[in-house]
Amino acid sequence: xxxxxxxxxxxxxxxxxxxxxxxxxxxxxxxxxxxxxxxxxxxxxxxxxxxxxxxxxxxxxxxxxxxxxxxxxxxxxxxxxxxxxxxxxxxxxxxxxxxxxxxxxxxxxxxxxxxxxxxxxxxxxxxxxxxxxxxxxxxxxxxxxxxxxxxxxxxxxxxxxxxxxxxxxxxxxxxxxxxxxxxxxxxxxxxxxxxxxxxxxxxxxxxxxxxxxxxxxxxxxxxxxxxxxxxxxxxxxxxxxxxxxxxxxxxxxxxxxxxxxxxxxxxxxxxxxxxxxxxxxxxxxxxxxxxxxxxxxxxxxxxxxxxxxxxxxxxxxxxxxxxxxxxxxxxxxxxx
Amino acid sequence: xxxxxxxxxxxxxxxxxxxxxxxxxxxxxxxxxxxxxxxxxxxxxxxxxxxxxxxxxxxxxxxxxxxxxxxxxxxxxxxxxxxxxxxxxxxxxxxxxxxxxxxxxxxxxxxxxxxxxxxxxxxxxxxxxxxxxxxxxxxxxxxxxxxxxxxxxxxxxxxxxxxxxxxxxxxxxxxxxxxxxxxxxxxxxxxxxxxxxxxxxxxxxxxxxxxxxxxxxxxxxxxxxxxxxxxxxxxxxxxxxxxxxxxxxxxxxxxxxxxxxxxxxxxxxxxxxxxxxxxxxxxxxxxxxxxxxxxxxxxxxxxxxxxxxxxxxxxxxxxxxxxxxxxxxxx
Ligand SMILES: Cc1ncc(C[n+]2csc(CCOP(=O)(O)OP(=O)(O)O)c2C)c(N)n1
Ligand SMILES: [Mg+2]
Numbered sequence: 001x002x003x004x005x006x007x008x009x010x011x012x013x014x015x016x017x018x019x020x021x022x023x024x025x026x027x028x029x030x031x032x033x034x035x036x037x038x039x040x041x042x043x044x045x046x047x048x049x050x051x052x053x054x055x056x057x058x059x060x061x062x063x064x065x066x067x068x069x070x071x072x073x074x075x076x077x078x079x080x081x082x083x084x085x086x087x088x089x090x091x092x093x094x095x096x097x098x099x100x101x102x103x104x105x106x107x108x109x110x111x112x113x114x115x116x117x118x119x120x121x122x123x124x125x126x127x128x129x130x131x132x133x134x135x136x137x138x139x140x141x142x143x144x145x146x147x148x149x150x151x152x153x154x155x156x157x158x159x160x161x162x163x164x165x166x167x168x169x170x171x172x173x174x175x176x177x178x179x180x181x182x183x184x185x186x187x188x189x190x191x192x193x194x195x196x197x198x199x200x201x202x203x204x205x206x207x208x209x210x211x212x213x214x215x216x217x218x219x220x221x222x223x224x225x226x227x228x229x230x231x232x233x234x235x236x237x238x239x240x241x242x243x244x245x246x247x248x249x250x251x252x253x254x255x256x257x258x259x260x261x262x263x264x265x266x267x268x269x270x271x272x273x274x275x276x277x278x279x280x281x282x283x284x285x286x287x288x289x290x291x292x293x294x295x296x297x298x299x300x301x302x303x304x305x306x307x308x309x310x311x312x313x314x315x316x317x318x319x320x321x322x323x324x325x326x327x328x329x330x331x332x333x334x335x336x
Numbered sequence: 337x338x339x340x341x342x343x344x345x346x347x348x349x350x351x352x353x354x355x356x357x358x359x360x361x362x363x364x365x366x367x368x369x370x371x372x373x374x375x376x377x378x379x380x381x382x383x384x385x386x387x388x389x390x391x392x393x394x395x396x397x398x399x400x401x402x403x404x405x406x407x408x409x410x411x412x413x414x415x416x417x418x419x420x421x422x423x424x425x426x427x428x429x430x431x432x433x434x435x436x437x438x439x440x441x442x443x444x445x446x447x448x449x450x451x452x453x454x455x456x457x458x459x460x461x462x463x464x465x466x467x468x469x470x471x472x473x474x475x476x477x478x479x480x481x482x483x484x485x486x487x488x489x490x491x492x493x494x495x496x497x498x499x500x501x502x503x504x505x506x507x508x509x510x511x512x513x514x515x516x517x518x519x520x521x522x523x524x525x526x527x528x529x530x531x532x533x534x535x536x537x538x539x540x541x542x543x544x545x546x547x548x549x550x551x552x553x554x555x556x557x558x559x560x561x562x563x564x565x566x567x568x569x570x571x572x573x574x575x576x577x578x579x580x581x582x583x584x585x586x587x588x589x590x591x592x593x594x595x596x597x598x599x600x601x602x603x604x605x606x607x608x609x610x611x612x613x614x615x616x617x618x619x620x621x622x623x624x625x626x627x628x629x630x631x632x633x634x635x636x637x638x639x640x641x642x643x644x645x646x647x648x649x650x651x652x653x654x655x656x657x658x659x660x661x662x663x664x665x666x667x
Contacts, residue, residue, distance in 0.1 A: 071450065072488045076454030076485075
């Protein structure tokens, strides 16, 4: 577990989106083999501007507006990696990763395994996900549980601006394929100090976002933000709530989960996805395997519901809220 | 157009005959339970061997589907050795040496076509000479991946040759139920790329078509879709019974146009081929595949290999699973 990543120069206040953009600029300048590809990533700088300025700086050969076809974006990334390049592909919204899933699950994730490392799939697939911003249908789905069930992929879920930069740089440099999930609500809604220049956060090290002893809320991506607000608010009630930000779901920092749950004895796990088969279930299993005898109360999950992600007027009902997280915290504390 | 020389045609025929001979051996090995399911090459030999001979193995890549390996001798003996490793179920079967520009077989149909376009694109970005040839079937050409990849190849003018082996069947589904298109090569028009149809039983014609497409690609004129018309003379795989659906008269007609007999006739006329040469090629081919089979069966494998090469470094979860596997392997 690490508190902060390594950094070289001083910080500045950025949104998560700006931090992602900074990482892309930094990495492309560092390594000529990096090629950015996706829908509208060049001239338009991405529909959210995550890739802004890249085509101007690095040219149309390295920053490529592809045809509108997710399958061949992921599939061509495999070929680029076979040629020794480092593709950083953008899927415009994670809900449309289904159109690429046969390549992601069947090809990207298996390239190293089936060729016994002849080919090194140093591929990063970035995609925004998650709800709360009133997008059209299929733009908000949280599919990390489905992705975590694909062996051979790493799965990275930053929750802060600094981590977005540091984890993206590490993902691009990682020799394994990484799906890098960016919370839509965090793009402009999360801001913070971000080290400028080189900034790396290792994959697989969770971060203790809030210290606390009574109960720990375990979360990732935007849900960390919500959990921290709850922890801060409950200080007034004399409750000491820890928040563990997993940062990456694969690799999962088993030791960090065990250590904080052993200390607190009570845990809440938060996710935005459909509950059945969601990644929170994996975290709860980990707690049971690692910390069963330290538990003082049953672990509680706060998730989405077992329904498709809904349209706008039902979004706030679906997405875990601060109130639902706070209620879950009180519930695990009620058990004497 | 460059016609292949007589010597080149002779080399192609040697590979074709060896492939046909070895395919028969594969069938028997499968029936004996020594190897898994395989897809016979019968009827596709001219297309595959002539394509390989029109390429430069030191710079051009081949991304196969699953029917081709026996006729890829031009890419080195490692291709057959690894094909046999694959057939006995050894994971090293898909790990060809760095020097061999052949990708492993692809079982998820058409997914290799986007890879080929990406690879060709990547070679261009790095100013590497060479082209990529990707094999796929008529059935595979109905998959989205074919269309997405052909479209992207056109936009990027990637040095790739999309080689569709139209053998009229996708397991039991005949071409007319695969598509209403009169010609598969015509689809090239829709993607702004070059498209040609070639008689896939005519080794010289295939050689020409690939050579021409390769020159265009190297000259920066972009991709070519080649439809090589052949007929699947055998079963789809060792698990298939084609008598359930292939009309016998169609098969009879196709047998009369056997690509091997055709090229033999030509080379006999030139005085370059006779029964004696043929039987020497067959004998040599059999001892070669028997050797490769024995070596594959003797190739060592530890249970722990199950966990290797999934990620560059085991995740904490995998590290525990690896330990568990080692103790469970002793149960
Ligand atoms: C994506 C996918 N769908 C279905 C299958 C099952 N399958 C294996 S071979 C085959 C037919 C392929 O036909 P074609 O592309 O014409 O190649 P051929 O076998 O005739 O050489 C099918 C349906 C598969 N392997 N992959
Ligand atoms: Mg076919």
